[in-house]
Amino acid sequence: MKLLKSFFSFTFPLIVMLFMFSIYLLVTKVVDNYKENIINDYAIVVIANTPLSSISTLAGIKVKDIEPLSREKIIKNVQQNLSDSSIDLLQKKLPYFYKIYLDDFPTSLKLEQIRKELMTISNIKKIETFSNDHNKLYSLLILVQNIIFILFGAVLLLSVLLLSKQIKIWFFEHNERITIIQLHGGSLLYSSKPIIKIILGSAFFSSVLSSIMLFIVISNIHRIIEPEIMTLIPTVLSMEMEIFKIFILSIIIPSITFFGLLVKYKLK
Amino acid sequence: MILAKNLTLSYDNKKNIIEDANFLIKEREFIFISGSSGSGKSTMLKSFYGDLPIKKGNLFVNKHDLVKKDYSKLLTLRKDLGIVFQDYKLIQEYTIEENIMLPLKVHNYADDVSKAQVKKLLKHVKLSHKVGAYPAELSGGEQQRVAVARALAHNPSIILADEPTGNLDDYSSDMIWTLLKNANEHLGITIVVVTHRIPTDMGIKYRRFNIEEGVVYEAS
Numbered sequence: 001m002k003l004l005k006s007f008f009s010f011t012f013p014l015i016v017m018l019f020m021f022s023i024y025l026l027v028t029k030v031v032d033n034y035k036e037n038i039i040n041d042y043a044i045v046v047i048a049n050t051p052l053s054s055i056s057t058l059a060g061i062k063v064k065d066i067e068p069l070s071r072e073k074i075i076k077n078v079q080q081n082l083s084d085s086s087i088d089l090l091q092k093k094l095p096y097f098y099k100i101y102l103d104d105f106p107t108s109l110k111l112e113q114i115r116k117e118l119m120t121i122s123n124i125k126k127i128e129t130f131s132n133d134h135n136k137l138y139s140l141l142i143l144v145q146n147i148i149f150i151l152f153g154a155v156l157l158l159s160v161l162l163l164s165k166q167i168k169i170w171f172f173e174h175n176e177r178i179t180i181i182q183l184h185g186g187s188l189l190y191s192s193k194p195i196i197k198i199i200l201g202s203a204f205f206s207s208v209l210s211s212i213m214l215f216i217v218i219s220n221i222h223r224i225i226e227p228e229i230m231t232l233i234p235t236v237l238s239m240e241m242e243i244f245k246i247f248i249l250s251i252i253i254p255s256i257t258f259f260g261l262l263v264k265y266k267l268k
Numbered sequence: 269m270i271l272a273k274n275l276t277l278s279y280d281n282k283k284n285i286i287e288d289a290n291f292l293i294k295e296r297e298f299i300f301i302s303g304s305s306g307s308g309k310s311t312m313l314k315s316f317y318g319d320l321p322i323k324k325g326n327l328f329v330n331k332h333d334l335v336k337k338d339y340s341k342l343l344t345l346r347k348d349l350g351i352v353f354q355d356y357k358l359i360q361e362y363t364i365e366e367n368i369m370l371p372l373k374v375h376n377y378a379d380d381v382s383k384a385q386v387k388k389l390l391k392h393v394k395l396s397h398k399v400g401a402y403p404a405e406l407s408g409g410e411q412q413r414v415a416v417a418r419a420l421a422h423n424p425s426i427i428l429a430d431e432p433t434g435n436l437d438d439y440s441s442d443m444i445w446t447l448l449k450n451a452n453e454h455l456g457i458t459i460v461v462v463t464h465r466i467p468t469d470m471g472i473k474y475r476r477f478n479i480e481e482g483v484v485y486e487a488s
Contacts, residue, residue, distance in 0.1 A: 179357075180357050180370075181359075183357070184347070185349075185374050190374065
């Protein structure tokens with residue numbers, strides 16, 4: 001019973017932390033997916049007096065493509081109501097239209113920066129970013145992602161405190177054995193082998209349980225979130241990499257906590 | 269070899285327990301350290317295996333300077349020592365074989381070598397019939413024999429024993445003295461024993477240091 005209690009004192013904060021992390025990963029995945037979708041549709045329209053020279057980056061974002069809009073097509077759309085001389089004049093005076101596709105979806109701040117950068121190019125007359133509709137939802141998603149990240153940070157801090165407390169208890173419980181081994185020339189690391197085994201076992205158990213919990217959340221996501229938001233969720237949520245990240249974190253956090261305490265004991 | 273020059277020891281820099289001690293313990297010697305209770309016998313022995321910082325002076329154990337010791341050097345020194353305690357200090361969760369094997373594991377001996385050595389030592393301390401037993405299943409005398417076997421396991425150059433017979437009856441005490449005597453005579457191990465009860469019929473040459481009010485002197 002005591003053993004079970006001490007095991008869960010360690011695994012519980014670890015599971016909560018890992019679950020929080022997996023939720024963060026899930027939200028990140030949704031945001032990335034949304035970003036990928038909108039970036040394919042999204043373009044900045046630029047009107048210039050003369051043909052535009054190539055632009056490689058805007059506000060640090062790589063320009064994917066600059067697509068000129070056909071001037072003939074524009075003229076064709078309006079030529080029915082115009083005389084030949086007016087069409088000739090239009091051909092001479094009509095500015096050049098371009099669609100600029102970016103590699104990444106810009107935030108409002110970046111958009112403002114892009115606008116300023118484009119305005120420095122002398123032949124550009126007008127810029128249309130069409131960002132309002134996309135931006136509202138995108139900003140909201142980023143906000144949710146940031147809130148979850150902050151929550152994860154807080155949970156991580158609390159978990160590390162609880163983990164270190166439990167490891168200290170284990171050090172205390174194994175104190176006699178550790179002392180005897182050290183008296184025989186065994187290092188602190190060697191004498192702490194039983195604690196390392198418990199930590200690794202608990203970490204593995206926690207990562208498996210957190211992955212199962214994440215799997216349950218993904219499988220039942222349509223029950224958890226509103227149907228309108230369901231459109232944001234990719235139809236296939238592949239989480240292999242995320243599960244790997246959870247596993248790595250489940251090993252790293254307890255290990256760092258353990259080695260931190262080990263250094264502390266060694267200095268003592 | 270243990271060399272002390274003006275060795276002064278104290279707990280937490282308070283009153284000196286050992287003051288300005290000067291002595292040399294040569295290889296293969298059998299040494300008794302005696303004195304009344306609280307005279308500082310065990311304190312001095314602790315300093316030999318680096319469990320107590322040195323306040324003043326110098327102490328060399330097997331050429332290891334215990335004043336300048338760091339953690340890794342301390343472990344290296346301890347690997348070359350065998351220590352026997354009054355309260356045995358056996359790991360209760362380990363069987364007696366695992367306890368004896370401990371210094372061999374620290375020395376990274378191969379498993380088969382360790383097992384053979386443990387078997388030999390169990391026979392030597394007359395505990396072959398107790399294979400697989402845990403310390404709690406043994407009497408005090410048997411536990412101390414396991415502790416002596418553990419101290420001998422890696423063939424150390426020095427065995428430090430702190431009141432090894434303090435809790436034992438006469439029969440068990442005699443066995444422990446015989447084991448330590450044999451280790452000195454036949455294996456050439458330097459033995460330093462802290463005791464307030466030196467056996468009358470040791471049958472080997474030994475030296476005795478006495479501690480009185482912090483002063484260490486060689487008694488005749």
